[in-house]
Amino acid sequence: MSSRKLLEQNGICPVATTIDLLSSKWKVLIMRDLLKGTRRYSELRTSVAGISQKMLTQSLREMTDDGLVIRKAFPVIPPKVEYHLSELGESMRPIINSMADWGSDYLDHHPEKRRVTMQPTPAQ
Amino acid sequence: MSSRKLLEQNGICPVATTIDLLSSKWKVLIMRDLLKGTRRYSELRTSVAGISQKMLTQSLREMTDDGLVIRKAFPVIPPKVEYHLSELGESMRPIINSMADWGSDYLDHHPEKRRVTMQPTPAQ
DNA sequence: CGGGATCCGCGTCGATACTG
DNA sequence: CAGTATCGACGCGGATCCCG
Numbered sequence: 001m002s003s004r005k006l007l008e009q010n011g012i013c014p015v016a017t018t019i020d021l022l023s024s025k026w027k028v029l030i031m032r033d034l035l036k037g038t039r040r041y042s043e044l045r046t047s048v049a050g051i052s053q054k055m056l057t058q059s060l061r062e063m064t065d066d067g068l069v070i071r072k073a074f075p076v077i078p079p080k081v082e083y084h085l086s087e088l089g090e091s092m093r094p095i096i097n098s099m100a101d102w103g104s105d106y107l108d109h110h111p112e113k114r115r116v117t118m119q120p121t122p123a124q
Numbered sequence: 125m126s127s128r129k130l131l132e133q134n135g136i137c138p139v140a141t142t143i144d145l146l147s148s149k150w151k152v153l154i155m156r157d158l159l160k161g162t163r164r165y166s167e168l169r170t171s172v173a174g175i176s177q178k179m180l181t182q183s184l185r186e187m188t189d190d191g192l193v194i195r196k197a198f199p200v201i202p203p204k205v206e207y208h209l210s211e212l213g214e215s216m217r218p219i220i221n222s223m224a225d226w227g228s229d230y231l232d233h234h235p236e237k238r239r240v241t242m243q244p245t246p247a248q
Numbered sequence: 249c250g251g252g253a254t255c256c257g258c259g260t261c262g263a264t265a266c267t268g
Numbered sequence: 269c270a271g272t273a274t275c276g277a278c279g280c281g282g283a284t285c286c287c288g
Binding site: 040041042045053054057073076077078079080081 | 269270271272
């Protein structure tokens with residue numbers, strides 16, 4: 001079933017609406033990094049560990065189309081493209097923060113699952 | 125790439141940890157409904173519109189294994205099974221609430237996408 | 249009623265090659 | 269550097285049938 005169809009069947013539920021725009025784990029992780037500031041394509045390629053170039057491009061494209069992300073291309077050689085959150089994207093910060101908070105608490109109470117610590121998305 | 129592998133490559137990031145347990149849209153929608161209280165299998169089948177029986181069973185199973193959901197089966201005929209959130213599951217309320225809040229605001233500013241209003245997850 | 253088991257189509261995703 | 273294009277595998281998830 002398509003995401004839109006799902007949304008309709010759930011009667012335009014706010015939660016379903018959010019899921020519709022933040023559907024994949026990749027987008028959440030991209031959000032996590034863009035909440036720290038502007039990032040170049042190649043930077044995201046590294047910081048969002050494990051993502052393929054195809055999924056990064058595709059995810060950024062969809063997020064740009066959805067108005068969450070703003071793409072800024074510089075006409076230089078070699079090419080340089082920067083991505084940053086729009087105001088709409090920025091407004092998702094509480095969601096990502098609540099995920100970071102929950103994950104931190106969870107890892108605190110399940111030490112066996114923690115190996116390396118990473119900086120959570122800073123509050124703002 | 126497996127979800128665990130992803131987690132490792134992201135250095136046990138809190139956000140990635142949360143995503144690992146709340147990976148699918150179905151689980152988020154199930155959480156949304158279980159946050160309102162105990163539900164029977166058949167009730168979820170209806171309230172989580174569009175979900176197939178397979179995905180509902182599978183999602184509930186994984187959430188139970190992850191310690192988010194508690195399954196209570198009554199030895200009666202016909203069978204009766206109730207699901208409710210564990211303390212760990214309950215602790216995810218802020219995440220779902222922040223999604224509901226964001227979705228509500230988004231729908232307010234994009235009236236063309238709203239058709240039917242549904243009750244958001246109540247604060248608690 | 250609340251599943252389990254099976255089949256299988258189709259979309260997702262990674263890998264690879266190529267380009268402005 | 270930041271993509272685009274193509275191909276192929278694989279697993280998600282729906283459909284169906286069955287059972288305690």
